[in-house]
Structures are given as structure tokens and as C-alpha cells.
Amino acid sequence: MFADKKKASRIAIISGKGGVGKTVITANLAASLASNGRRILVVDADLGLANLDIILGLDPKFTIKDILNGARTPEEVIMRTPKGFDLLPAGSGMVEGTVLTVELAEKVESLMNTLEYRYDAILFDAGAGIGDVVLFFAKLAHEVLLVVTPEPTSLTDCYATIKLLKQMHGRSDFLLLVNQANPGCPDQVGTSVANHLQRVISQFIEPKGKDVSVQLIGSIPSDPAIPQSIQRRQLLAHCNPQAPAASSMNSLADFLHRRMAS
Numbered sequence: 273m274f275a276d277k278k279k280a281s282r283i284a285i286i287s288g289k290g291g292v293g294k295t296v297i298t299a300n301l302a303a304s305l306a307s308n309g310r311r312i313l314v315v316d317a318d319l320g321l322a323n324l325d326i327i328l329g330l331d332p333k334f335t336i337k338d339i340l341n342g343a344r345t346p347e348e349v350i351m352r353t354p355k356g357f358d359l360l361p362a363g364s365g366m367v368e369g370t371v372l373t374v375e376l377a378e379k380v381e382s383l384m385n386t387l388e389y390r391y392d393a394i395l396f397d398a399g400a401g402i403g404d405v406v407l408f409f410a411k412l413a414h415e416v417l418l419v420v421t422p423e424p425t426s427l428t429d430c431y432a433t434i435k436l437l438k439q440m441h442g443r444s445d446f447l448l449l450v451n452q453a454n455p456g457c458p459d460q461v462g463t464s465v466a467n468h469l470q471r472v473i474s475q476f477i478e479p480k481g482k483d484v485s486v487q488l489i490g491s492i493p494s495d496p497a498i499p500q501s502i503q504r505r506q507l508l509a510h511c512n513p514q515a516p517a518a519s520s521m522n523s524l525a526d527f528l529h530r531r532m533a534s
């Protein structure tokens with residue numbers, strides 16, 4: 273996972289379809305990795321409609337915008353969350369729609385280059401869709417973690433995202449996380465979703481669909497404890513550590529933790 277052990281691994285969490293659970297998974301994953309001793313920075317990459325701070329019950333004074341326009345230093349903006357990881361918050365309405373100017377993109381990239389020596393991993397919580405901002409963060413990342421639900425709409429958008437990232441960036445390897453799986457058999461659902469996606473990719477992505485691979489790294493069940501935790505603006509591990517989704521998140525974090533060590 274690490275080309276250079278001193279630099280953070282950048283992971284973009286994206287989905288195509290909105291509302292599938294990227295933000296809640298990123299926040300819980302970051303907390304779990306931090307509790308395992310990893311130095312984690314979460315970047316709210318949903319520049320236009322940021323809401324990680326809301327999920328975390330935080331009220332940031334400054335945002336990435338203040339760093340990019342030179343008004344504040346990264347040290348003044350990055351917040352240490354009570355869960356042991358750092359958050360680079362974004363504001364609302366920072367980028368018009370999903371358009372990222374070349375100048376802004378260069379500034380974000382150079383900011384990430386300066387931050388990556390301080391962390392083991394930097395997680396980008398991307399927004400919905402496959403607009404400029406999402407594509408930019410996907411390109412900046414070493415790994416793309418696709419979050420899907422078993423719904424056909426989510427799978428179709430996930431496939432479209434893979435196809436675009438293959439065509440535009442030449443990306444061939446994707447990590448897959450199936451969320452909101454049937455709580456009775458989440459692992460079977462995950463496997464069947466991953467197999468289905470892999471089949472569709474091999475069949476339809478031309479000319480080299482066969483070299484595109486999707487690696488299933490976890491399945492999280494539908495669990496009422498998740499909306500309850502968001503309502504309370506707390507993480508799952510804090511307000512309901514026994515919930516089935518909490519244990520799936522921990523398994524996912526263990527997987528990434530081990531991967532970082534290898």
C-alpha cells in the first residue's frame with residue numbers, strides 16, 4: 273500500500289450515487305484506525321456540501337478554504353477530534369457546483385503533499401456523483417474505496433464510476449465496500465454484489481475490462497444504530513459499540529490496518 277513508508281496512504285471514498293453511507297463509514301473507520309494507533313487525517317472532500325463535522329458533533333471555526341486563500345495555516349484549521357483522528361473541515365458552498373479551478377486544484381494538491389508526512393493515512397470523504405471535485409480527489413488518491421449498496425441504482429452508478437476512472441485515469445484496481453446489506457447475511461450479499469460487478473466490468477468495459485479488478489474488503493449490514501448515531505452526532509463505537517454495523521466497521525478497519533503494515 274505504501275510506495276514510500278514515510279508518506280501517508282491516500283484513500284478516496286467515493287460511490288457515484290449519493291447517500292450510500294460514505295461519510296458515516298469514513299468517520300467510523302477513521303476512529304477505529306486511530307484507536308489502533310494509526311495517525312489519520314480525514315479530509316472533507318465534499319467541498320460544496322460538507323457534513324463530516326456535523327456527524328462528528330464538531331463546530332469548526334475555519335475550513336480548508338481558509339488555508340487555500342492564505343488566511344490560516346493548516347495547523348490553525350485542522351482539528352483534533354475527540355476520537356483521536358484529525359479532520360480538515362470544508363465549508364458549504366466553497367466551490368460553485370462541482371467545478372474545481374486549476375488554481376484551486378494545484379493548491380489542494382500541494383497542501384496534501386505537505387500534510388502526507390504527518391499521517392499514516394489520509395481519507396478523502398468525497399461527495400456524491402462523479403463531477404470534477406470527485407474525479408480530482410480520486411486522482412490524488414493511491415487507492416479508491418467504492419461504497420455501494422445492493423440497490424441496482426447504486427450498482428449502476430458504481431459501474432459508471434469505475435468505467436470513468438479507468439478511461440480518464442487508467443485506474444484498474446478498486447476496493448469495494450458493500451453497505452446496507454441484508455442484516456441476515458451481509459457477507460453473502462457482499463460477495464454476490466462484488467461478483468456481479470466484476471462480471472459486468474469484464475463484459476462491458478472495453479477494450480481492457482479484464483484488467484480491472486474490484487476487491488471486496490467488507491460488508492456492513494443495514495442497521496438502525498447508524499441513523500441513531502447520526503441523530504446523536506456521535507460515532508457508532510461510542511453510542512452503540514455492540515451494534516452489528518459497529519463490528520463490521522471494526523473488521524474493515526482491521527483489514528486496512530493490516531494492509532498499511534504490509
Ligand SMILES: Nc1ncnc2c1ncn2[C@@H]1O[C@H](COP(=O)(O)OP(=O)(O)OP(=O)(O)O)[C@@H](O)[C@H]1O
Binds near residue numbers: 287318452453499
Ligand atoms: N448501514 C447502514 N444502515 C442504516 N442506515 C445507514 C447505513 N449506512 C448509512 N445509513 C444512512 O444513510 C444515510 C446517508 O449516509 P451518509 O451521509 O454517510 O451517506 P453519503 O454517501 O456520505 O451521502 P452523500 O453522497 O450525500 O455525501 C444516513 O442517514 C445514514 O444514517
Ligand SMILES: [Mg+2]
Binds near residue numbers: 398
Ligand atoms: Mg457524505
